[in-house]
Amino acid sequence: MGITIQEASRRSGLSAHTLRYYERIGLIHEVERDPSGHRAYTESDLAWLDFLTRLRSTGMPIADMCRYAELRRRGPGTTAERRRILEAHRERVRTRIARLTEDLGILDYKIDFYATTEAR
Amino acid sequence: MGITIQEASRRSGLSAHTLRYYERIGLIHEVERDPSGHRAYTESDLAWLDFLTRLRSTGMPIADMCRYAELRRRGPGTTAERRRILEAHRERVRTRIARLTEDLGILDYKIDFYATTEAR
DNA sequence: GCTTGACTTCGAGCGCGCTCTAAGCGGCAA
DNA sequence: TTGCCGCTTAGAGCGCGCTCGAAGTCAAGC
Structure with a gap:
């Protein structure tokens, strides 16, 4: 019934190592376990992971994500x-996009x- | 006459440590020295540094920048x-902007x- | 019963890009 | 001449975000 760590890895794009790491540092809260102690992710866990990866890919530091996760x-x-x-993060992302566009x-x-030089 | 490392640091936004580091790894080539062995940067060095920081800020890895510097x-x-x-780098930057915009x-x-939830 | 393989925990290790320290030198001011 | 300051070098150290390894457990298949 639950989603295995492999499946969660495949669907989230994060390695199984990273998924365990995220749980250890508190980014994901206490994933459920099947009778043999293996993690069983829920759809809701995956949705949360998806949001986390978006925060990451926009450059939010892990520490800030932990803070956010704790509030949640x-x-x-x-x-x-x-x-x-x-x-606040959105503002940083906007600034980042502006700078990238300029560059x-x-x-x-x-x-x-x-x-032009080559064509000369 | 030459620009001191402090001045170069101020104008480039990089620390003096970082300027020496960049020279050591070959990103900047053999900065001139004054009679007492201190670095004397030129305007041309600063222009190059400026370009380098743009490559960096758009996420080009140091290793790629070294390659580029060597070709130059x-x-x-x-x-x-x-x-x-x-x-190739421009393409990556474009992709990055697209992704950021989506996020x-x-x-x-x-x-x-x-x-909305708060307002309810 | 034994092997295989995927899971578990915990802690160590790594790659990147700096950042800092230690030890020493040169020049100037008091 | 003494003290100080900022420069020099070479190399060690650091913070971040993973990434990996060791050692052990468990379930399924032969």
Whole structure:
């Protein structure tokens, strides 16, 4: 019934090692176990993992993610603070995109320059 | 006449430690010295540093930057390869921006959700 | 019963990109 | 001349985010 660690790994794109690591540091809370002690992930765990990987891929540090995860565990009284964390992070992501876009322009310029020089 | 390491640090945004490190690994080539052996950077060094920091900030690994720096040192016969490196990198940057933009949408959605829940 | 293989825990190890320390030198001011 | 400051080198150390290894358990198949 539960989802094995291999399956969770396949679906989340994280290695089994990383899944255990995430649990150990508190990013995922107490995954259920089958009778022989093996992890049995739920769909809800996978949805949470999916969100976590998005935070990661946008550059949120593990420590901040842990903070967020802890608030989530503490329940509905923490939504305002969670929202603030996400808003602050969103701002960083926007800044990051702006900077990348700017640097992309420089890259275009350099590449054009090489192309022109070669054509000469 | 030459620019001191402190000045180069201030203008590049890199620490003096990092400037020496970059030179040691070959990212910057043989910075000139004043009579007492202290580094004397040129405007051209600073322009190059500026470009390097852009490559870094767009996520190019140090190893790739070293490769690029070496081609540059080898002279004008290597422009085609340098262009290819930049083009490949540009593609990665574009992908990265696309991914970030997508994740930004998820972040917006989550934040809206919290805002709505709180307002209820 | 024995092998195989995937799981478990816990702690050590790794790769990257710096960052810092130790030991020493040169130049200037008091 | 003494003290201080900022530079020099070579090499060690660090923080992050995994990643791996060792040693053990359990269930299934031969």
